[in-house]
Amino acid sequence: MKTLYVRIVVTFLLIAVISSAAALLLSNSYYSAKLRDYNEQKILRISQEIRGLYEEIPGLAPGEYLTRIANMGFQVYAVDDSLRGTFYGSPFKHKEIERDTIVRVLNGETYHGVMEERHLLLVTGFFENSIRNSIGLPVRSGGKTIALFIRPDMEQQIGEVRILMALLLGFTFLLSLVLIVISTRFIVKPVQKLTEATNKIVGGDYNIRMDVTRRDEIGNLARHFTQMAQSLEKLDQMRQEFVANVSHEIQSPLTTIQGFAQSMLEKGASPEEERRYLRIIEEESRRLSSLSKELLTLAALDKETSALKPSSFRLDEQIRQIFITTEWQWTEKELQLQLDLPELVIRADSQLLHQVWLNLIANSIKFTRPGDTISVQIRQEQQEILVSIGDTGPGIPPEDLPHIFDRFYKGDKSRNRSRSGSGLGLSIAHKIVALHRGSIEAKSLPGEGTLFQIRLPKL
Template identity: 40%
Template sequence: MTRSLYVRTVLVFIAAVIVSLVFAFVLAIHMYSSNVKSLAEGQIIAHGKKIIAELSEASPADLDAVMANAVEVPGLRVKIMDANGGTVAYGSGGSKQGTPITEAQLRLVLQGGIYRGMVSYGKDEHAGPSFLIGLPFQLGDRPYALYITPEIVRLLDMFRKFTLTVLGYVLAAGSLLILLAARYIVKPVQRLTDATKRMAKGDFGVVLASKRKDELGVLTSGFNEMAGSLRMLDKLRSDFVNNVAHEIQSPLTSIAGFSKALRTKALTDETRGRYLTIIEEESQRLSRLSANLLRLSVLQQDRELHNPGAFRLDEQIRRCVIASEPQWRAKDIEPELELDGVTVVGDADSLEQVWHNLISNSVKFAEAGGRIAISLRREDDAAVAEVRDNGRGIERDELQHIFTPFYKADRSRDFAVKGNGLGLSIAKAIVDMHGGSVDAESEPGVETRFTVRLPIRPDAAFA
């Protein structure tokens, strides 16, 4: 039961309230007692002097009556003692033995001193400890001692009971508020826990509504963002599996179909050769798909550069353009090059694949006799390479997906153009591994531009 965050929160809050109330109660009693004592002491001494004045002015014949009347003071215990320690008079608020006076207390007052101290009553009294004031006076040549004890203990008891009652109500009301507050605090956490359990079971469609602006609101927003990312990843995983199955199934179907057709004896040599060519091309397609999948998997798992070195980036791009000459010659395209001399530090083999993929991609989708422009320049501490073509282009809503594995913006040409939708994904993974970025811009029918930014390491410089 105590493992519940709700129960723990409630118990901690209630414990804190109880400790605070006990401290407040003790402090209030102490301050109240101190204030009452300091305020009452002066008034008691003044009242005692008034009693002494009345006794001093009384005639011997009226002394007993005046003394009996003087000791009757509401809220005070009054006691008059003679030099022998005998009680001469006492008020109705106490008893003849009620206020215990020690020999030292009596001697101090009879010698002319004023006594201030505490006194404890007998067990049959319900007043408890209180403070005692002793004043000296004389009637004729006989010394007397006047002792006064205020009956504030009852008042203190009433105050204690009242305070305890108030604190009890405060504790009850506070506990109720704590229960509500704890539920307000813990409920979002419980919802997050339930949502997490649902996500653990594969339900990524969880969305938590929250209008809170505090830390729990931020946590809920973060959870929703995480859930959205997981939904997207789950969809990408599902699409990835479907795409892999599709990309593998298509060439396998072709290979199986044409292999079966080759069993027909009536085929001409020309037809047989064409079928064998198709089988070979589809086999190569499967091989490229397998190699690209392996390459992409390695890049996504291992993001460290293993063979970094300084090299001329402009020369590397120029070699890639020359290597792809059969492709752009076949389309009657003459690439436009504007390459500044830039030296960078990185994995040369990996970056070479980036340029091959981008250039091949532009050549594939450029119109015959079209235009391809490749440039390289340095901007601050980065090398910026651009590959532009004037092909059909990519729609705006498709640009954000083109680096997704197996995504093909030009679906209508899937079978006319060789490719499996992994080239741009691999290129982006390699650029990311180098701490750079790759972006795409396109205006359909006008121009498509891929921009690669690579950081230049401190030991790299212009040639």
């Protein structure tokens, strides 16, 4: 019983058996509480009518009369005062009855055999073909008393109904079994397809087709599974692209360093060229060092091994400190600053947020034109803090805007490598803000500038 198909079929069968047993117990309780007394009173009234009709017709032969009563759907057992008994109608299956019972009826008592408890399930006593399951009455016949035991002949009265009910229940069970076996296949088949699709994904094949038209739980599972496969495919493509980009970003400066170093070793360059080569080698080495630090930072953020270390600090002072640190860069380009930094104390990871502001402000300085304006505004709202960092630079093209937070994405492919950076800065900033349960959004129009809005929850 290892397959889901067998488990479901067996489960349905167990449910059918348990529900049948429970239904039998409930029926037995209902029969005991409601129908048992009613059935006994009904048989008693019929027996009294049979006795009354016989006693009202003098000279009526008891054998002929009881035979006709038996032909009307009753089983009769008549015992005279000599304790000799005669059966009329269909024979009783169980003919045993206590002698004391017969004597009491002959002495004028009424025997209520239907009400005597002889079965664990009382409802089965309704169908017991036994003299003990009858009504016993004394009947006067020709100056003598006869003990008359009467019960309905179930075979004659409702025999066809019993057969019909047996066939109905039997066919219902068999057809239910067949339908369970068939319908279970429709339940298990989508699960089997999901298993096959899982094996394909494990093998690297993300091109799967599932039945997503169903509106039940299976269809919902198929839709979510399809979305998961698409996400895994995208993640795998991002991983491959990430490896390729890292290799490219590392290989390019290494090639530059190797080429200039080889030229110097071969002594084919003048002292002025050697100094220029050394400066280029130094710049490329710094780029490699910066790239390795950013990759380590991003890897730590992805694994969330760098848990947040919140502390209280002045956000406005932190941003002012960044402008002081980068003063020589923005003064060299004669940039205008518009700062709206009201005093605000927040609780967050100071080092990580410092990296966010430094990255965004450095990008604004790097990509704006001489004489442009950089603006920074802090606004405190009800449930969050809004930091807006904007510039009046050339802006970001609409086709590049949705991808600026992607790793290694560089919108302007014409920019030189030293100026464009590694393409990881905005990805790191996005990840840091997400770890603070905040959001970062970029708005830009070509030729009018770019605005970054960072929302941080109040802790």
